Every structure is written in structure tokens, then in C-alpha cells.
Amino acid sequence: MAMTETSNHNEINKTDHVTSIWWIVAAPAVWAVHFLASYLTAAIFCAKFADSDGSAGEVQLAVMAYTVVAIVIIAGVGWSGRRRHRDGHDRSPHDGATTADLRRMIGLSTFLLSLLSAVATVFTALVFYFVETCH
Amino acid sequence: MSFLLIGDHSQSTLDPAGHGAAQIADLFHWMLGGGVLIWLIVVGLAVYSVVVPGGHRPRLTKTLVIGGGAVFPTLVLTSLLCYALAMLPELHRPPPQASLTIDVSGVRWWWRVAYRTGENQRVETANEIRLPVDQPVEFKLTSEDVIHSFWIPALGGKVDMIPGRETRLKLHPNRVGTFRGVCAEYCGTAHAQMAFDVLVMPQADFEQWLRGQQRDVSEPSGPAATAGRALFHRKGCGACHTIRGTDAGGRVGPDLTHFGSRLSLGAAIKPNDADNLRRWISRTHDVKPGVQMPAFEMLNRDELDSIVAYLEQLN
The missing domain is CATH 2.60.40.420 (Cupredoxins -  blue copper proteins)
Structure with missing residues (x-):
């Protein structure tokens, strides 16, 4: 019975680690998708649908919508990371060879990368906010 | 410092003679200021952490590192980005129709x-x-x-x-x-x-x-320039160069119709005077290695002077 519990516990931890590692790249991936979607939308709109004056108001609206969605997702990922990071009472650096430290370290990485991704996403959106035309 | 940055005034954005360059110069100065400010704070914190003896209070350290190393640079860079992006619409806007x-x-x-x-x-x-x-x-x-x-x-x-x-x-x-x-x-x-x-x-x-x-070019005046025009055509220069009002209609090289009124030759590498033109025609590849125009080393001095006299008259 004891062996079964240990085995289950290890299995749960292993799955948790794999899941956690993917959390690290989640926010940068959202930024990358936001970046690609924004520029692809602008390229296709300007090539196919723009007026003679080159106004790109529709693109601005689309990018603002993408931005809201991206920021909400990044905020969720960041909040999740911060929660993992603050789980327990240990203080950083989380460099012990323990499951708890690994979990906290990944949580901190997720949180910091979420902040960076949020700034990068806003920077991408600012370009479309200021540049109003396809010219 | 401005003197060092500007260098040759005829070729410097920091000595602007147009609206676009003036905006770029302003942006450069603001970016320089922002960059220097960030550098001073980050390096100042690093020096402070090393030079000031004893332990540092964790809360203050955290505030300084996060505030000075991340929040402040992010705010400054965001402001600079907004300032730069706000310039773009006007720079990209087409000029009025009759421009x-x-x-x-x-x-x-x-x-x-x-x-x-x-x-x-x-x-x-x-x-x-x-x-x-x-x-x-x-x-x-x-x-x-x-x-x-x-x-x-x-x-x-x-x-x-x-x-x-x-x-x-x-x-x-x-x-x-x-x-x-x-x-x-x-x-x-x-x-x-x-x-x-x-x-x-x-x-x-x-x-x-x-x-x-x-206007097309007028007839050359003087025997040297007249001989130069004949040589220009006989040596095949017209196959590559256009001189409107003559048979020369080549488009491989630059249009020479009003060549004599230009300030420079060889794409602004030498002042447009007789000596430089003589050297350009006879030793082209010494003046500008790689240029497509063949050097006319076979021309004797009189022939060279004639062609130079003709080209200098193309005002």
C-alpha cells in the first residue's frame, strides 16, 4: 500500500513538472501570437481592403481587440505563476533539489516572463495605435 | 560633444535643414537623454551595492532593484516609444496633390x-x-x-x-x-x-x-568643344549616355545633358572641374574602382582636352 502511494505521488509530481515547464513559455507564446496576428491582419487588410487614402481604422480596432485578449491571458498566466511562486513559506533563491523549490522557481519564471510579455504586447499595440494608415 | 557628433555639416541629421531631420534630431536628443538616465541609475545602483559597506536592508534593496532596474527603464522606454511613434503619421502622410x-x-x-x-x-x-x-x-x-x-x-x-x-x-x-x-x-x-x-x-x-x-543642349562653341562633340560620338559615348538635342541617347549611364552645370562628377566623389574630368575619363577605375564605365586610356591629350571642353560646355 505504501509503495503504491509513493508511486502515485511521484507520478503526480512528474506530470506537474511537465505541465509547469510549459507554463513558462505560455506568456511569451501569447505575445508571439499577438505580434503575428497584428501584423498579418495589417498586411492582409492593407493589401486587399484598404481605401484609396490608406486608412487603417479597422486594423486598429482588430489589434486593440487582440491586445485585450492577449493581456487577459497573460495576466492569468502571470497570476498562476505568482501563486505557485508564493506557495509555502520558503524564500528565494529556490535552488534546492526539491519538488517544492522547482515548482516555486518555475512559478517565479512564469510570473516574470508574463510581465515582460505584457510590456512587449503593449509595445506592439502602441505601433498600431499611433500609425493610423497603411502608408 | 555636438561638434563631434555633427562632423561634416552638409551630411548630418544633427544639423537639420528639413522638417524630417529636425524631428529625427529631437528624437535622438531625447533618446540620448533617456538612455543616459537609465545608465546612470542602473550603474549607480551597481556601484552603490559594491561601495557601501555592510548589509543592505532587503526591502530597500528590492525597491531599488525593481524600481531602478525594471520599472523606471520600462517607463522611460515606453515614453520614448510613444514620442517616436507619434512622429510617424506626419512623416508618412503624402504631400499635397500639386507638390x-x-x-x-x-x-x-x-x-x-x-x-x-x-x-x-x-x-x-x-x-x-x-x-x-x-x-x-x-x-x-x-x-x-x-x-x-x-x-x-x-x-x-x-x-x-x-x-x-x-x-x-x-x-x-x-x-x-x-x-x-x-x-x-x-x-x-x-x-x-x-x-x-x-x-x-x-x-x-x-x-x-x-x-x-x-531645354536641349545648344551647339558647342569653339573648335575644341566642337571637336569634342565629334569625338564623343565617334568613340561611342552616346551608346551609354544621353545628351538631349544630339544623337546620343544611351541609357546605361547617367544623362549628361546639362553635365557642365553639376557640382560634382562620378556620383559626387570629385568636384566637377577639368582636371578631375580628364582623370575620370582616362583613368576611370583609379578614381572609382568597380564602376561600369570603361576607362578611355587610348585618348591622347588633345582628344581628352576636346571631350572635356565639350562636356564642360553642357550647361
């Missing part, structure tokens, strides 16, 4: 320039651009071979010239003077010698100049 339009084509390693003077009417010149002061000008840019980049630092930003595509650049010179334009994209052997002169002049002077450019 002067100039077609410029990059060719290794010179510039084909054509002024649009009416419906389907163009006046071609080369390696020199004259502009009226206080008037917006639109450049339509393309390339005949590889990617070049059109840049007049004193007047505005640069734009790539791409084969098979037309790119645009609006400039608005606001100071009379002579400036230097360059190719800002490496394009081969003589890239560094692919430049051009830009003369910003009063509107009336510009209109007079443009009217002059529309």
Missing part, C-alpha cells in the same frame, strides 16, 4: 533622377538633386539592380530602394544650402562612392533652373 514629385532610381553606383514636369513629361538628370526651399517634395524611389537606400541626412530619414517596387519619401527642406546624400545600404564595390549633391534653393531660382534643364 513636386521626383523619381529617383538607384543604379550601381549612381543615381538616375527625373523631375515630373507635367502629364507624362519628365526631365532627367543624374547624381544631383535641386529642391525649392519651404516646399514639400515627394520622392518616388526604385532600383534598377540591387537594394539601395536613399538618404539625405540633413533633410530627413532614409528609405530603401527595392528592385521591382516603388517606395516613397516625403521631404520638406527649410534652409537654403548644399547638402550631401548617400546610399545607406551596402550595394557592392563602389557603395561608398555612391553619393549625390542636394542643392536647396529659393523657389524662383529653382523654377529657373528647372526650365533650363528642360
Whole structure:
């Protein structure tokens, strides 16, 4: 019975680690998708649908919508990371060879990368906010 | 410091003679200020952490590192980004309908320039651009071979010239003077010698100049220039160069119709005088290695002087 519990516990931890590692790249991936979607939308709109004056108001609206969605997702990922990071009472650096430290370290990485991704996403959106035309 | 940065005044964005360059110079100064501020704070914190003895309070340390190392730089960079982006719409906005339009084509390693003077009417010149002061000008840019980049630092930003595509650049010179334009994209052997002169002049002077450019050349005066014209055609120069009003109609090389009135030769690498022209014709590859034009070393001194006399008369 004891062996079964240990085995289950290890299995749960292993799955948790794999899941956690993917959390690290989640926010940068959202930024990358936001970046690609924004520029692809602008390229296709300007090539196919723009007026003679080159106004790109529709693109601005689309990018603002993408931005809201991206920021909400990044905020969720960041909040999740911060929660993992603050789980327990240990203080950083989380460099012990323990499951708890690994979990906290990944949580901190997720949180910091979420902040960076949020700034990068806003920077991408600012370009479309200021540049109003396809010219 | 400004003196060191500006260098040659005819080719510096930091000594602007146009609206676009003035905005770029402002942006440069703000970015320099922001960058220096961030550097001072980050390096100051690093020095403080090393120099001040004893332990540092964790809460204060955290505040300084996060505030000075992340929050402050992010705020400064965001402000600079907004400031720079706010400039773009005006720089990209096309000029008014009736504005002067100039077609410029990059060719290794010179510039084909054509002024649009009416419906389907163009006046071609080369390696020199004259502009009226206080008037917006639109450049339509393309390339005949590889990617070049059109840049007049004193007047505005640069734009790539791409084969098979037309790119645009609006400039608005606001100071009379002579400036230097360059190719800002490496394009081969003589890239560094692919430049051009830009003369910003009063509107009336510009209109007079443009009217002059529309005229064909007149008959050469004097025996040397007359002999030079005959030699020019006999040696086959007209196969590559155009001189309007003569049989020379080649388009491989620069249009020489009003060559004598230009400030420089070889794409702004030498002043346009008889000595330099003599050397250019006879020892072309010494002056500009890689240039497509063959050197006419076989010409004797009299022949060379005749051709030079003819070309100098093309005003």
C-alpha cells in the first residue's frame, strides 16, 4: 500500500513538472501570437481592403481587440505563476533539489516572463495605435 | 560633444535643414537623454551595492532593484516609444496633390533622377538633386539592380530602394544650402562612392533652373568643344549616355545633358572641374574602382582636352 502511494505521488509530481515547464513559455507564446496576428491582419487588410487614402481604422480596432485578449491571458498566466511562486513559506533563491523549490522557481519564471510579455504586447499595440494608415 | 557628433555639416541629421531631420534630431536628443538616465541609475545602483559597506536592508534593496532596474527603464522606454511613434503619421502622410514629385532610381553606383514636369513629361538628370526651399517634395524611389537606400541626412530619414517596387519619401527642406546624400545600404564595390549633391534653393531660382534643364543642349562653341562633340560620338559615348538635342541617347549611364552645370562628377566623389574630368575619363577605375564605365586610356591629350571642353560646355 505504501509503495503504491509513493508511486502515485511521484507520478503526480512528474506530470506537474511537465505541465509547469510549459507554463513558462505560455506568456511569451501569447505575445508571439499577438505580434503575428497584428501584423498579418495589417498586411492582409492593407493589401486587399484598404481605401484609396490608406486608412487603417479597422486594423486598429482588430489589434486593440487582440491586445485585450492577449493581456487577459497573460495576466492569468502571470497570476498562476505568482501563486505557485508564493506557495509555502520558503524564500528565494529556490535552488534546492526539491519538488517544492522547482515548482516555486518555475512559478517565479512564469510570473516574470508574463510581465515582460505584457510590456512587449503593449509595445506592439502602441505601433498600431499611433500609425493610423497603411502608408 | 555636438561638434563631434555633427562632423561634416552638409551630411548630418544633427544639423537639420528639413522638417524630417529636425524631428529625427529631437528624437535622438531625447533618446540620448533617456538612455543616459537609465545608465546612470542602473550603474549607480551597481556601484552603490559594491561601495557601501555592510548589509543592505532587503526591502530597500528590492525597491531599488525593481524600481531602478525594471520599472523606471520600462517607463522611460515606453515614453520614448510613444514620442517616436507619434512622429510617424506626419512623416508618412503624402504631400499635397500639386507638390513636386521626383523619381529617383538607384543604379550601381549612381543615381538616375527625373523631375515630373507635367502629364507624362519628365526631365532627367543624374547624381544631383535641386529642391525649392519651404516646399514639400515627394520622392518616388526604385532600383534598377540591387537594394539601395536613399538618404539625405540633413533633410530627413532614409528609405530603401527595392528592385521591382516603388517606395516613397516625403521631404520638406527649410534652409537654403548644399547638402550631401548617400546610399545607406551596402550595394557592392563602389557603395561608398555612391553619393549625390542636394542643392536647396529659393523657389524662383529653382523654377529657373528647372526650365533650363528642360531645354536641349545648344551647339558647342569653339573648335575644341566642337571637336569634342565629334569625338564623343565617334568613340561611342552616346551608346551609354544621353545628351538631349544630339544623337546620343544611351541609357546605361547617367544623362549628361546639362553635365557642365553639376557640382560634382562620378556620383559626387570629385568636384566637377577639368582636371578631375580628364582623370575620370582616362583613368576611370583609379578614381572609382568597380564602376561600369570603361576607362578611355587610348585618348591622347588633345582628344581628352576636346571631350572635356565639350562636356564642360553642357550647361
